[in-house]
Amino acid sequence: MEKLPGKQMVVEALKREGVDVVFGFPGGAIIDVYDAMEKDGNIKHVLVRHEQGAAHAADGYARATGKVGVCIATSGPGATNTVTGIATAYMDSIPIVVFTGQVPTSLIGNDAFQEVDIVGITRPCTKHNYLVKDVKKLPRILKEAFYIARSGRPGPVLIDLPKDVQNQVAEFDYPDKIKLRSYNPVVEPHTRQIERAFKLIEKSKQPIIYVGGGVIISNAHKELRKLAESIYAPVTMTLMGLGAFPGTHEQSLGMLGMHGTYCANMTMANTDLIIAVGARFDDRVTGKIEAFAPNAKIIHIDIDPTSIQKNVKVDVPIVGDCKRALKKLVKVIEEDGRPKEVWQERFQPWWDQIRAWAKRHPLTYKKEPGVIKPQYVIEKLYELTKGKAIITTEVGQNQMWTAQFYKFDEPRTLLTSGGLGTMGYGFPAAIGAQMAFPDKLVVDVAGDGSIQMNIQEMATAMEQRLPVKIVILNNQFLGMVRQWQELFYDRRYAATEFTVTPDFVKLAEAYGAKGFRATKPEEVEETLKKGLEAEGLTIMEFAIAREEGVFPMVPAGKATTEMLLV
Amino acid sequence: MKHTLSVLVENEPGALSRITGLFSGRGFNIESLCVAPTMDHTMSHLTLVTTGDEFIIEQIIKQLNRLIDVYKVVDISEGEFVEREMALIKVKAEDETRAEVLRMCDIFRCKVVDVSPKTYTIEVTGPKSKLKAVIELLRPIGIKEITRTGTIAMQREKKSL
Ligand SMILES: Cc1cc2nc3c(=O)[nH]c(=O)nc-3n(C[C@H](O)[C@H](O)[C@H](O)COP(=O)(O)OP(=O)(O)OC[C@H]3O[C@@H](n4cnc5c(N)ncnc54)[C@H](O)[C@@H]3O)c2cc1C
Ligand SMILES: Cc1ncc(C[n+]2csc(CCOP(=O)(O)OP(=O)(O)O)c2C)c(N)n1
Numbered sequence: 001m002e003k004l005p006g007k008q009m010v011v012e013a014l015k016r017e018g019v020d021v022v023f024g025f026p027g028g029a030i031i032d033v034y035d036a037m038e039k040d041g042n043i044k045h046v047l048v049r050h051e052q053g054a055a056h057a058a059d060g061y062a063r064a065t066g067k068v069g070v071c072i073a074t075s076g077p078g079a080t081n082t083v084t085g086i087a088t089a090y091m092d093s094i095p096i097v098v099f100t101g102q103v104p105t106s107l108i109g110n111d112a113f114q115e116v117d118i119v120g121i122t123r124p125c126t127k128h129n130y131l132v133k134d135v136k137k138l139p140r141i142l143k144e145a146f147y148i149a150r151s152g153r154p155g156p157v158l159i160d161l162p163k164d165v166q167n168q169v170a171e172f173d174y175p176d177k178i179k180l181r182s183y184n185p186v187v188e189p190h191t192r193q194i195e196r197a198f199k200l201i202e203k204s205k206q207p208i209i210y211v212g213g214g215v216i217i218s219n220a221h222k223e224l225r226k227l228a229e230s231i232y233a234p235v236t237m238t239l240m241g242l243g244a245f246p247g248t249h250e251q252s253l254g255m256l257g258m259h260g261t262y263c264a265n266m267t268m269a270n271t272d273l274i275i276a277v278g279a280r281f282d283d284r285v286t287g288k289i290e291a292f293a294p295n296a297k298i299i300h301i302d303i304d305p306t307s308i309q310k311n312v313k314v315d316v317p318i319v320g321d322c323k324r325a326l327k328k329l330v331k332v333i334e335e336d337g338r339p340k341e342v343w344q345e346r347f348q349p350w351w352d353q354i355r356a357w358a359k360r361h362p363l364t365y366k367k368e369p370g371v372i373k374p375q376y377v378i379e380k381l382y383e384l385t386k387g388k389a390i391i392t393t394e395v396g397q398n399q400m401w402t403a404q405f406y407k408f409d410e411p412r413t414l415l416t417s418g419g420l421g422t423m424g425y426g427f428p429a430a431i432g433a434q435m436a437f438p439d440k441l442v443v444d445v446a447g448d449g450s451i452q453m454n455i456q457e458m459a460t461a462m463e464q465r466l467p468v469k470i471v472i473l474n475n476q477f478l479g480m481v482r483q484w485q486e487l488f489y490d491r492r493y494a495a496t497e498f499t500v501t502p503d504f505v506k507l508a509e510a511y512g513a514k515g516f517r518a519t520k521p522e523e524v525e526e527t528l529k530k531g532l533e534a535e536g537l538t539i540m541e542f543a544i545a546r547e548e549g550v551f552p553m554v555p556a557g558k559a560t561t562e563m564l565l566v
Numbered sequence: 567m568k569h570t571l572s573v574l575v576e577n578e579p580g581a582l583s584r585i586t587g588l589f590s591g592r593g594f595n596i597e598s599l600c601v602a603p604t605m606d607h608t609m610s611h612l613t614l615v616t617t618g619d620e621f622i623i624e625q626i627i628k629q630l631n632r633l634i635d636v637y638k639v640v641d642i643s644e645g646e647f648v649e650r651e652m653a654l655i656k657v658k659a660e661d662e663t664r665a666e667v668l669r670m671c672d673i674f675r676c677k678v679v680d681v682s683p684k685t686y687t688i689e690v691t692g693p694k695s696k697l698k699a700v701i702e703l704l705r706p707i708g709i710k711e712i713t714r715t716g717t718i719a720m721q722r723e724k725k726s727l
């Protein structure tokens with residue numbers, strides 16, 4: 001058996017796990033791992049400008065590819081800087097592995113220089129984490145970390161590497177496969193539960209398929225589409241589920257929830273059967289829980305038992321991977337043999353009702369002469385990119401307008417921080433996605449507030465020659481918070497107005513990128529074209545209607561039928 | 567409703583704080599918690615008494631199971647079980663009360679484990695109700711200090727004929 005120092009074990013493990021790129025920022029406590037990587041020369045390292053950027057970039061890489069993203073940071077401040085990125089990945093079930101340097105084991109607990117208990121700090125926001133105290137255990141820990149990160153309900157795993165452990169030598173016995181007696185996620189759903197689900201579907205007259213991020217995670221979009229088309233049921237998606245079912249499909253009702261479509265929320269409120277697939281009944285989706293889908297029976301497919309029956313009572317729980325569950329369900333439907341027309345006829349009155357809702361209040365906005373409406377920018381972006389770009393978003397109104405007006409047809413084309421809602425996520429995530437797909441068009445739709453939270457990564461993108469496109473919807477406001485203040489706080493705009501914003505065009509130029517600006521509606525298309533077609537990193541800034549709101553909106557704590565409309 | 571959970575967990579550093587962190591982070595209640603080694607030295611056993619309605623208990627059990635280090639969780643209060651707790655009670659024992667304390671010990675089958683001129687330290691073991699009774703009876707005499715172990719519990723073997 002080969003003997004290796006800990007630092008080299010890390011590099012070997014990265015190679016065996018198929019990691020081709022890592023995002024990081026060095027420091028004294030991790031310098032040895034960096035040295036081992038440099039000597040090895042097989043792993044591309046992207047030097048970020050802030051460790052939060054590294055974690056988000058690893059996350060963006062993971063979301064875009066479905067593979068595990070990796071980031072590296074030093075001890076102390078390097079480690080704490082990754083925490084927001086880790087929590088972001090945790091909330092959205094994204095597989096990343098984070099390596100942090102740590103002070104030597106002999107100094108742990110001594111308040112040593114740049115010591116922080118990162119394992120303690122990240123315990124509640126990682127799927128699992130390790131402090132490696134014995135180099136002999138490192139090979140197994142490395143294997144476990146990747147396995148845990150990507151299997152079951154994915155999530156971030158952190159490995160804290162004391163400096164002495166990085167240099168101690170042991171046998172590198174890297175297992176091909178691993179089995180953990182205390183961790184056995186249920187993947188294969190119970191056939192009986194699938195049959196019970198079918199019984200409910202058969203009885204239903206007003207079903208809805210409610211699709212979440214789990215469908216994207218398990219690459220089950222084809223199976224989902226098959227299910228939806230074979231029974232001709234309406235489909236709605238959470239923010240995280242967008243792209244799991246084509247947004248342009250005639251059966252798509254669009255997003256539901258706080259800023260979902262009128263039609264999706266009304267359909268959900270009146271359904272007699274929710275078929276929930278990889279979605280977790282988040283409060284942004286259910287609104288006031290007592291008023292949520294009062295007449296519905298619920299089938300819930302999820303790999304994580306804690307997601308089931310957490311917020312709502314479920315009639316048929318199906319624990320397992322949704323790809324397998326959907327396959328089984330489709331098979332049962334096929335064996336039943338009812339032609340699509342029979343289902344279609346059965347659900348026709350339901351569809352008539354749904355179409356009426358869709359017609360009554362479609363997604364829309366008021367056009368005003370002379371001012372750029374953000375929704376218009378997104379519509380144009382959709383047109384010009386033919387819906388084929390990988391879109392990342394920041395957080396706030398920019399994110400919601402993107403979710404509403406860009407029609408996502410493919411999974412893994414919208415990368416957005418849903419659960420944590422992390423401003424500053426979008427741009428570094430775009431860097432991660434662009435690293436994975438150098439030839440694809442990657443666009444970060446940003447707000448003027450959010451983009452400033454990780455703007456330093458412009459330098460990273462330039463250094464790596466990444467042609468990320470940034471669209472800034474500039475309202476000179478923390479717009480989403482301002483909207484709440486307008487609606488619920490008598491327009492007292494406490495701390496939401498920016499009196500100073502940088503000149504984003506000049507800022508782009510300062511980094512060596514290109515900047516474009518539109519201040520009138522007639523400049524929008526031209527500006528987008530220029531920015532999208534220009535080589536390399538660009539910023540396109542749009543001076544949008546400053547007090548535009550996102551509608552529909554379900555006020556917090558209200559029933560989802562109590563929507564404020566345009 | 568009170569529930570007694572029996573949890574087998576990997577004997578890994580940090581495993582206990584994952585469990586206590588889960589309870590505090592998610593706002594679950596811990597009434598008592600007892601941790602000890604098992605016959606298999608790679609596992610620890612935890613007895614955890616908590617309260618909540620059926621939905622909360624279901625979430626607690628699922629969330630515990632979700633922890634990578636947790637091997638097994640059983641709600642032993644679902645079936646028949648025995649539970650025990652031990653307390654050490656240092657009680658004032660001077661002149662006339664010395665005899666009274668001893669009498670009480672006798673009745674409740676407690677043990678005197680330490681004696682000083684002015685105190686007795688007694689050991690009492692039993693279900694919570696017994697500890698409560700002993701403490702109530704000793705209180706008027708003057709309890710100086712109490713330490714308790716928290717509950718440990720075990721399912722009863724099925725008594726089939
Ligand atoms: C400003 C803002 C506004 C928002 N407004 C809305 C809104 O209007 N509407 C909306 O929907 N969201 C909105 N969100 C997002 C919201 O906060 C939640 O992130 C989102 O609703 C959760 O989506 P999900 O239910 O699909 O769950 P996810 O977080 O994507 O969870 C995925 C689920 O799938 C399960 N899963 C994972 N892998 C598998 C597998 N292989 N097989 C089966 N199951 C699996 C997981 O266990 C989990 O339960 C908003 C966020 C922000 C920041
Ligand atoms: C790190 C972080 N801090 C604070 C918030 C709260 N917050 C949510 S949306 C928002 C406004 C975002 O402003 P901007 O990026 O300009 O986007 P807009 O809503 O104007 O499109 C704020 C402050 C957050 N989500 N994340």
Ligand SMILES: [Mg+2]
Nearest residue numbers: 447448477479
């Ligand atoms: Mg803004």
